[in-house]
Amino acid sequence: MKLVSRFEAAHRSTAELNxxxxxxTLAFAxxxxSSQERRDALASIQNIESALAVRPPRL
Structure with a gap:
């Protein structure tokens, strides 16, 4: 999986981020x-979750 940067995550819609x-998550599993792919997936998860955390919840 390609690493999803904080910048890229910030410019995606909530649906895209989900x-x-x-x-x-599937790539990580x-x-x-100890592979680079696993580290990239984990960093992507962290970046995506950070971007989602600052968004207001939808009703």
Missing amino acids: GLLREA AAPR
């Missing part, structure tokens, strides 16, 4: 331990 979060 989809990317799912992809990153499937990647071998």
Whole structure:
């Protein structure tokens, strides 16, 4: 999986971020331990969750 940067995450819609979060979570689970792919997936998850955390909740 390609790393999702904080900048990229900030410019995506909430729906897109939720989809990317799912992809990153699956990539993290499937990647071998200590691999660059796993580190990228984890960083992406953190960046996506940070971007979602600052958005107001939808009703």
